[in-house]
Amino acid sequence: MSVPGELQYTKTHEWVRIEGETATVGITEHAQDELGDVVFVELPESGRTLDAGEAFGAVESVKAVSDLYAPLPGEVVEVNESLGDNPEKINEDPYGEGWILKLRVSGEADLLSAEDYENFLKETE
Amino acid sequence: MAEGTLRRTPLFEEHRALGARLVPFAGWEMPVQYEGIKAEHEAVRERAGLFDVSHMGEVTFTGPQAEEAVQRLVTRDVSRLSPGQAGYAAVCYEDGGTVDDVLVYRTPDGFLVVVNAANREGDVSYFLEHTEDLDVEVKDESDDWALLALQGPEAASILGRFTETDLSSLGYYRYEVGEVGGRYALISRTGYTGEDGFELYVRPDKAPAIWKDLVGAGATPTGLGARDTLRLEAGMCLYGNELDAETTPLEAGIGFAVHLEKPVEFVGQEALRREKEEGLRKKLVGFEVEGRGIARHGHEVASGGEVVGEVTSGTLSPTLNRAIGLALVEPDVEDSFKVVIRGKAVAARAVGLPFYKRAR
Numbered sequence: 001m002s003v004p005g006e007l008q009y010t011k012t013h014e015w016v017r018i019e020g021e022t023a024t025v026g027i028t029e030h031a032q033d034e035l036g037d038v039v040f041v042e043l044p045e046s047g048r049t050l051d052a053g054e055a056f057g058a059v060e061s062v063k064a065v066s067d068l069y070a071p072l073p074g075e076v077v078e079v080n081e082s083l084g085d086n087p088e089k090i091n092e093d094p095y096g097e098g099w100i101l102k103l104r105v106s107g108e109a110d111l112l113s114a115e116d117y118e119n120f121l122k123e124t125e
Numbered sequence: 126m127a128e129g130t131l132r133r134t135p136l137f138e139e140h141r142a143l144g145a146r147l148v149p150f151a152g153w154e155m156p157v158q159y160e161g162i163k164a165e166h167e168a169v170r171e172r173a174g175l176f177d178v179s180h181m182g183e184v185t186f187t188g189p190q191a192e193e194a195v196q197r198l199v200t201r202d203v204s205r206l207s208p209g210q211a212g213y214a215a216v217c218y219e220d221g222g223t224v225d226d227v228l229v230y231r232t233p234d235g236f237l238v239v240v241n242a243a244n245r246e247g248d249v250s251y252f253l254e255h256t257e258d259l260d261v262e263v264k265d266e267s268d269d270w271a272l273l274a275l276q277g278p279e280a281a282s283i284l285g286r287f288t289e290t291d292l293s294s295l296g297y298y299r300y301e302v303g304e305v306g307g308r309y310a311l312i313s314r315t316g317y318t319g320e321d322g323f324e325l326y327v328r329p330d331k332a333p334a335i336w337k338d339l340v341g342a343g344a345t346p347t348g349l350g351a352r353d354t355l356r357l358e359a360g361m362c363l364y365g366n367e368l369d370a371e372t373t374p375l376e377a378g379i380g381f382a383v384h385l386e387k388p389v390e391f392v393g394q395e396a397l398r399r400e401k402e403e404g405l406r407k408k409l410v411g412f413e414v415e416g417r418g419i420a421r422h423g424h425e426v427a428s429g430g431e432v433v434g435e436v437t438s439g440t441l442s443p444t445l446n447r448a449i450g451l452a453l454v455e456p457d458v459e460d461s462f463k464v465v466i467r468g469k470a471v472a473a474r475a476v477g478l479p480f481y482k483r484a485r
Contacts, residue, residue: 036146036350037163039441040419040448042467058467060419062162062440063350065467 001030001121004095008071009117015095016071016111023072026099027059027090030121035061038090043079043101050074052109057100059090071111074103134179135271135329139336143346150349151243153180158348165351166443169318170481173277174347175339178324179332182245182267184238184252190259191235193389197259198252199229199238200374200397202387206231211298211315213382215374216248217393221400222370224251226362226379228315230300235261237311239272241364255392271332275344276322276355278483283342284323287335288312292323306338317352319359319481354440357449360411360479366422366437367409367451375400376453378409378478407434407453411478414439414448414464416471425465426452426473433458442480449480 007015013031017024032038040060050056050070057068079101083089090098112120131154140147145156156177158165168174186195195203201214208231216224225244230237240248249265256263275284281292290303290312300313311326327335340346353363362368367377374383375397385398400406414420420439425432434454442449450464450473463470 036158037161039163040417042418060441062166062354062443063157065419065421 001028001033002095003028003030003114003118003121005114007095007114008111009114010069010071010111011120012069014069014071018105021105022077023074023103023105024099025071025101025103026094027066027068028117029094031066032091032094032098035059035064035066037062038087041083041087041090041100043081043083044076046076046079048076049106050076050103052107059087068100070103072103072105072109073107074105076101077104078102132180134177135332136177136179136336139333140177140346145346145348151180151241153242155180156346156348157350159346162348162350162354163443165345165347166354168345169277169320169347169351169355170444171278173275173279173283173322173344174318174351175336175344176274176276176347176349176352177272177336178274178352179271179329180242181272182240182242182248182265183270183272183326184240184249185232185235185264185266186238186261187235187264188261190261194252194256194259194261194263195229195236195238196387196389197391198255199227200383200391200393201229202384203229203231203236204388208233209299209301211300211313213379215368215379215382216251217374217391217397218370219393219396221373221375221393221396223364223368223372223374223377224248224370226364226368226374226382230313243365269329270326271329273325273327273332273336273339274316274318274322275325275339276316276318276320276347277344278321279343280320280322283339283344284312286342287338305335308335310335317359317361318355319361319479320355320483353438354443357438357440357451358442358444358479358481360451362409363438367453372407372453373397373400376405376407376409405456408456409437410452410454410458410475411480412450412452412462412464412473412475414450414466414471414473416473418466418469418471419448420450420452420464420466420471420473426454426458426462427465427470428458428462433462436464439464444481
């Protein structure tokens with residue numbers, strides 16, 4: 001499973017790419033593999049304010065539903081609307097075209113480095 | 126259940142070699158998917174898929190009063206099954222609630238009753254308890270059988286390469302004893318997918334060779350995940366979802382398997398007759414979600430602000446690409462209602478079953 005070194009992670013299997021005050025959020029390759037074929041993504045409205053750890057939506061596969069949690073506190077500034085018609089992008093390109101939303105970050109949270117996340121995956125296997 | 130105690134079918138090593146995702150299911154370690162549920166689902170609808178359903182239980186009834194015993198236990202009139210024929214039936218409690226749903230085969234010396242894995246032990250006790258006074262031998266033969274299901278429009282052409290049995294003359298819900306690749310098999314034209322296909326009852330030690338033959342001939346290994354989406358599109362019940370001790374077969378919409386006028390009284394017959402006269406307490410409906418979201422087992426059904434039922438099964442239909450489901454609802458619910466998906470009431474509309482019917 002790929003765990004890009006430049007990203008940060010959560011124990012709920014989201015990834016975060018921080019650029020300035022914007023954080024792009026998605027789910028990891030491990031998470032999409034566990035879920036299987038993603039068929040539906042429930043996205044929040046732009047403008048919604050999230051606390052770190054707050055559930056903001058869900059990713060559904062044919063068999064399972066997995067809640068999505070905000071890795072950092074902030075305001076939702078953009079959601080990936082293209083997932084509405086093409087939810088399979090989460091399977092095909094979880095760290096690229098399968099991104100889920102962008103936050104304007106308003107604070108801090110404990111995030112895992114790529115190495116920590118890889119160790120966490122090994123421990124929970 | 127702890128992982129160490131899970132049972133494995135004779136095909137476990139095949140699944141592992143194919144990279145299947147193995148999960149606990151009804152006390153067994155079973156493949157939920159190999160390549161992916163959508164691809165496997167499509168393979169069954171368009172070509173052929175091969176399932177390992179060896180976890181299912183096989184119970185035989187033999188002896189002078191075998192027919193009377195089965196008649197007493199199941200809702201179908203099995204006196205009307207001719208040799209070589211199978212029939213779907215329910216097993217009920219006295220109050221009409223469902224013990225299990227089963228497939229009954231008339232065999233040369235009695236009956237073979239195929240039961241759900243999760244209910245196997247309970248069913249066998251129930252069968253014994255209700256036939257104590259009869260001259261019948263009830264035997265749990267589950268460990269003597271492996272069960273493969275080959276399903277899809279190409280199932281007959283694939284199986285035909287390995288058997289002398291004339292498949293073109295084998296009708297739906299009929300079976301013949303024959304061979305697959307020179308290995309003993311009860312070849313049954315039945316299934317749980319809404320496609321043409323076969324269920325092959327074979328000896329456990331021969332199952333891996335038969336599996337490899339059929340996969341080698343083009344059948345796609347298909348897991349329990351796709352089995353569930355396929356049966357749901359075909360509008361078929363799953364015990365534990367649509368059917369349970371609180372739900373009668375009439376309520377679950379399988380009245381076609383309930384013969385209230387049969388000559389031998391079956392357990393639960395009086396309760397079902399009464400329910401039929403007085404009206405159903407709830408009914409099974411198929412529905413499509415019209416708003417956004419996917420209904421799932423356990424979600425509430427609401428109408429006019431009241432809870433009027435519960436979703437028993439729901440998924441995104443891979444064939445239709447729409448969110449579909451089955452629900453048990455109050456009998457007078459209108460065709461437009463809401464399904465409460467993670468706290469949000471989403472519009473849904475009742476539709477006729479099955480959701481998917483193959484072209485013949």
